[in-house]
Amino acid sequence: MALAQDLVTPAAPGNGIVPEKVRDGIDLEINGEHYRHTGDPQMPLLWYLRDVLRLTGTKYARETGADLVLLNGKAVSAIAQPMVKLAGKSVITVEGLAANDGGLHPVQQAFIDEDAIGCGYCTPGWLIAAVDLLKRKPRPTDDDLDQLPNLCRCGCQTRVRRAIKRVAAGKVGPA
Amino acid sequence: MNERITHDGIRLSRRRFLQVLAGGAGVLMVGIRTARAVDAPLPPALLGDNFYDLGAYVRIDGDGNVLIGARDPDTGTGVATSLPRIIADELDADWTRVSVVPLGLGVSDNNGQPRWDYGRQIGGTGGSIPAAWNDLRQMGALARWLLLQAAARQLGVQADRLRCDSGTVIAPDGRRLGYGSLAESAGKIALPNNPPPLKAPDRYRLIGQPAGDVDARGIVTGQTPFAIDHFYGDALVAVLVHCPWPDGTLANLDATDAMAVKGVLKVLQLKPEPGQPLGHTVIAPAVAVLAEDTWSALQGRQKLKLEWKPGASGSESSAALEQQADALLNGKTEPTSRVRNDGDFDAAGRKAARRVQATYYQPWLAHATAEPMNCLVRLDKDHASVVVPTQAPQKAWAVVQRLTGLGPAQIEIKVPRVGGGYGRRLDHDYVAEAVMLAKAVDKPVRLLWTHGQDLEHDYYGCGSVHQLSAVMDRKRQLTGWNQRMASASALARRGVPDNRLWTSELDADQLPAALVPNYRSDWYALNTAIPRGPMRGMPHLGNAFAVQSFIDEIAQSMKEDPLDTQLRLLGPSRQLPLSAGGVLDTGRLIKVLKLVADRIEWKNWLHSVNGLGIACWHLNGAYVAHAIEVAMQGERLIIQRVVCAVDVGRVINPQGLEGQVAGATLDALSNALNLAITFKDGQIQQHHPKDYPLATMAQLPDAVEVIVVPNDDLPPAGASFLAMPTAAPALANAVFRATAVRVRRLPLMKELLRLL
Numbered sequence: 001m002a003l004a005q006d007l008v009t010p011a012a013p014g015n016g017i018v019p020e021k022v023r024d025g026i027d028l029e030i031n032g033e034h035y036r037h038t039g040d041p042q043m044p045l046l047w048y049l050r051d052v053l054r055l056t057g058t059k060y061a062r063e064t065g066a067d068l069v070l071l072n073g074k075a076v077s078a079i080a081q082p083m084v085k086l087a088g089k090s091v092i093t094v095e096g097l098a099a100n101d102g103g104l105h106p107v108q109q110a111f112i113d114e115d116a117i118g119c120g121y122c123t124p125g126w127l128i129a130a131v132d133l134l135k136r137k138p139r140p141t142d143d144d145l146d147q148l149p150n151l152c153r154c155g156c157q158t159r160v161r162r163a164i165k166r167v168a169a170g171k172v173g174p175a
Numbered sequence: 176m177n178e179r180i181t182h183d184g185i186r187l188s189r190r191r192f193l194q195v196l197a198g199g200a201g202v203l204m205v206g207i208r209t210a211r212a213v214d215a216p217l218p219p220a221l222l223g224d225n226f227y228d229l230g231a232y233v234r235i236d237g238d239g240n241v242l243i244g245a246r247d248p249d250t251g252t253g254v255a256t257s258l259p260r261i262i263a264d265e266l267d268a269d270w271t272r273v274s275v276v277p278l279g280l281g282v283s284d285n286n287g288q289p290r291w292d293y294g295r296q297i298g299g300t301g302g303s304i305p306a307a308w309n310d311l312r313q314m315g316a317l318a319r320w321l322l323l324q325a326a327a328r329q330l331g332v333q334a335d336r337l338r339c340d341s342g343t344v345i346a347p348d349g350r351r352l353g354y355g356s357l358a359e360s361a362g363k364i365a366l367p368n369n370p371p372p373l374k375a376p377d378r379y380r381l382i383g384q385p386a387g388d389v390d391a392r393g394i395v396t397g398q399t400p401f402a403i404d405h406f407y408g409d410a411l412v413a414v415l416v417h418c419p420w421p422d423g424t425l426a427n428l429d430a431t432d433a434m435a436v437k438g439v440l441k442v443l444q445l446k447p448e449p450g451q452p453l454g455h456t457v458i459a460p461a462v463a464v465l466a467e468d469t470w471s472a473l474q475g476r477q478k479l480k481l482e483w484k485p486g487a488s489g490s491e492s493s494a495a496l497e498q499q500a501d502a503l504l505n506g507k508t509e510p511t512s513r514v515r516n517d518g519d520f521d522a523a524g525r526k527a528a529r530r531v532q533a534t535y536y537q538p539w540l541a542h543a544t545a546e547p548m549n550c551l552v553r554l555d556k557d558h559a560s561v562v563v564p565t566q567a568p569q570k571a572w573a574v575v576q577r578l579t580g581l582g583p584a585q586i587e588i589k590v591p592r593v594g595g596g597y598g599r600r601l602d603h604d605y606v607a608e609a610v611m612l613a614k615a616v617d618k619p620v621r622l623l624w625t626h627g628q629d630l631e632h633d634y635y636g637c638g639s640v641h642q643l644s645a646v647m648d649r650k651r652q653l654t655g656w657n658q659r660m661a662s663a664s665a666l667a668r669r670g671v672p673d674n675r676l677w678t679s680e681l682d683a684d685q686l687p688a689a690l691v692p693n694y695r696s697d698w699y700a701l702n703t704a705i706p707r708g709p710m711r712g713m714p715h716l717g718n719a720f721a722v723q724s725f726i727d728e729i730a731q732s733m734k735e736d737p738l739d740t741q742l743r744l745l746g747p748s749r750q751l752p753l754s755a756g757g758v759l760d761t762g763r764l765i766k767v768l769k770l771v772a773d774r775i776e777w778k779n780w781l782h783s784v785n786g787l788g789i790a791c792w793h794l795n796g797a798y799v800a801h802a803i804e805v806a807m808q809g810e811r812l813i814i815q816r817v818v819c820a821v822d823v824g825r826v827i828n829p830q831g832l833e834g835q836v837a838g839a840t841l842d843a844l845s846n847a848l849n850l851a852i853t854f855k856d857g858q859i860q861q862h863h864p865k866d867y868p869l870a871t872m873a874q875l876p877d878a879v880e881v882i883v884v885p886n887d888d889l890p891p892a893g894a895s896f897l898a899m900p901t902a903a904p905a906l907a908n909a910v911f912r913a914t915a916v917r918v919r920r921l922p923l924m925k926e927l928l929r930l931l
Binding site: 040043044047050051052054055056057058059060061062063064066093094095097098104108111112113115117118119120121122123124127142145146147148150151152153154155156157158159161162 | 249250251387388390391392394395396397398399400401403404406412437468469470543544545546547592593594595596597623626830831834837838839840841842845864865869870871872873875876877878879
């Protein structure tokens with residue numbers, strides 16, 4: 001390989017293309033953008049999102065599920081994901097749920113419609129969990145909703161339940 | 176939680192001046208200042224456009240957009256929505272053109288003393304809406320008055336012939352002027368000598384109408400920043416390990432491995448300052464790891480090698496404290512405080528035909544906020560910038576001021592949306608920690624606790640033991656009631672005199688005071704080094720659990736329907752004077768009780784296979800009742816239905832109120848089902864959120880049916896914890912009907928499974 005590398009590193013062709021070796025790092029996609037992490041491979045995704053990218057919608061609070069993100073479409077705890085495991089993967093955070101034109105995801109709109117918000121700190125986690133659930137079960141039962149991993153001390157659960165049912169019933173958006 | 180606890184040292188002058196602050200060109204700004212008698216109306220001042228520096232409550236731009244400042248920290252109580260709507264209604268603003276910004280602390284320098292520019296600024300104690308009803312309506316009314324005067328000049332019509340509607344002044348001939356076009360000239364109108372009149376209630380357009388949270392869109396898109404989401408580029412991240420004993424000491428520290436972690440820059444010690452009241456200094460000795468980023472800091476924290484030595488409290492346990500309480504309540508010692516003594520309970524007892532007695536146990540509780548303790552501090556020579564999740568920014572200011580010696584107006588405190596408070600953020604130990612560390616490293620510091628630390632180092636809601644006795648005459652009327660209670664006061668070590676320590680532990684007017692002719696209430700003080708402080712719903716949680724369970728037991732002893740017992744105790748509709756002022760309106764209590772009973776179909780109480788339970792309470796001039804239906808499936812308790820009725824007087828935001836009532840109900844059920852803090856060998860035994868399991872979706876009811884009693888003739892009472900006290904007793908009473916097991920000790924699930 002080294003020989004091949006050497007062979008294909010000739011002088012610059014003169015059209016502005018600068019030859020560059022592949023650097024070390026972990027390539028991943030976050031909310032549709034490409035990133036390369038070159039720091040500690042064991043750094044949890046949560047701190048990469050919050051400290052490095054300043055994407056602070058994903059919260060520090062694993063037990064409440066406030067740190068949930070979609071990893072290749074599946075809800076996972078961001079603090080439990082070391083960056084080294086994320087090479088080539090795609091992450092969606094709460095900031096990435098809305099469309100590029102700012103149009104809200106139906107789950108986001110339903111949370112607004114039902115005012116399914118307490119202090120709001122754990123809300124991003126509920127949204128991610130709801131998106132994940134609705135993808136697996138477009139018409140979730142109350143028992144399905146009982147399986148959501150999130151916790152909320154403000155007591156927003158009954159309103160969250162209404163919001164998710166509203167999406168499932170296709171009744172999103174102000175009447 | 177109680178205003179008496181939270182107000183210490185912050186007494187506000189009732190004399191205030193309304194103030195107009197002419198902003199940049201074409202902007203009207205209206206604010207409020209506390210003032211001394213010598214103050215003349217202040218000259219117009221030019222204020223910056225930075226929202227956090229907004230010096231006024233109301234700002235109207237030339238294009239008609241209205242910016243309204245939210246004074247009180249919003250910890251999930253909805254005050255960032257309801258308080259600005261009170262102003263907006265008086266202003267006749269178009270709500271769709273209103274933006275709300277959190278004000279942060281309003282403080283200016285009054286000869287070296289702080290002057291609180293926005294008056295009272297406390298969130299999550301039930302006092303925000305009642306206070307706003309008194310002073311914030313005037314903000315909107317003044318701005319509206321100024322706009323009307325400006326319009327009168329422009330239109331050549333007398334102001335009292337004009338009317339306002341949704342951001343527009345309308346003349347009798349139909350001419351219309353938008354507020355935006357009037358803002359500049361309104362800013363130049365001389366202030367009235369007296370506050371302008373307030374709107375007639377029949378003209379309210381926003382008050383009483385439902386409104387969603389103003390931050391909802393920002394929250395669901397991850398854009399609304401909490402304090403924990405704020406950064407300074409050069410700030411060091413500080414994480415701590417606290418001593419397991421509040422009065423312990425550091426015996427040995429080896430930071431070699433911690434310092435070897437890439438990114439870790441410093442390891443420092445912190446100690447509580449002697450002589451400072453609880454909540455004003457570090458909560459326990461601690462070692463801090465300061466690093467370039469959170470991950471490095473947390474790794475460094477794990478690599479610290481620490482040995483702690485216990486202090487005098489090293490042998491304390493919650494079990495021993497409870498035994499001490501039982502011994503006091505069963506003994507003959509005089510109480511620490513006789514809280515109330517109507518008639519003669521002993522004499523009533525001698526004449527009684529029947530006597531009932533029972534003892535109830537409320538466990539210790541932790542705050543367990545979603546957003547952990549954190550604080551961002553930047554200290555410059557003549558300025559401090561602090562971003563902090565606090566419920567009481569004036570108290571945070573006091574801690575920063577003491578530790579920095581800066582002048583009142585040199586300290587800036589930003590309070591973004593707060594990730595839960597429940598009383599924890601009325602104390603500011605974590606602010607003291609961040610300021611001490613920023614001073615030590617001469618750099619900005621971003622302090623972060625883990626959720627485990629939040630559990631292990633809290634100002635806990637104190638556990639309590641309640642021994643209740645009731646006596647009845649031959650006609651089954653309650654003639655005497657004796658409550659003996661023991662707890663460790665939440666006001667101890669906070670500069671409160673000994674004879675007032677009971678005030679955080681029980682309410683002299685709590686049910687059934689004023690309803691039973693011979694009523695005695697005694698409080699016994701317990702002592703422990705475990706810190707206590709204000710806790711959402713306390714002291715009503717333990718007291719209502721005991722009293723409302725006990726009434727159910729009295730009914731059972733007389734083979735009576737507990738609703739009948741409740742109603743007989745309440746008697747006819749009437750107003751009874753309360754010792755703290757105000758009245759107990761039994762009619763309002765009867766109404767909420769009957770409403771929940773009707774909704775849950777109480778007539779099925781006797782024959783239903785499911786269990787039905789009911790409870791009612793009153794606090795701070797508001798009334799609440801719960802009715803709950805449960806079923807047992809093996810060892811699984813299913814809460815089938817929960818109905819809650821409240822009467823809070825006038826309702827500002829019915830949608831917000833429903834959210835608070837449902838939320839408080841679920842929070843109280845979560846407490847009642849699962850939660851307890853215990854300590855042994857002087858150390859808290861719950862180290863991780865898993866050890867303090869908030870209720871899951873599966874444990875909680877699918878819905879809370881909220882009934883709001885319309886009562887617009889009375890001013891609004893606070894509701895942030897109103898619906899907490901009755902949830903646990905209604906649940907325990909329902910469980911008794913379903914299982915024949917009487918749970919007198921919370922948390923309920925553990926006790927129920929033990930007794931089944």
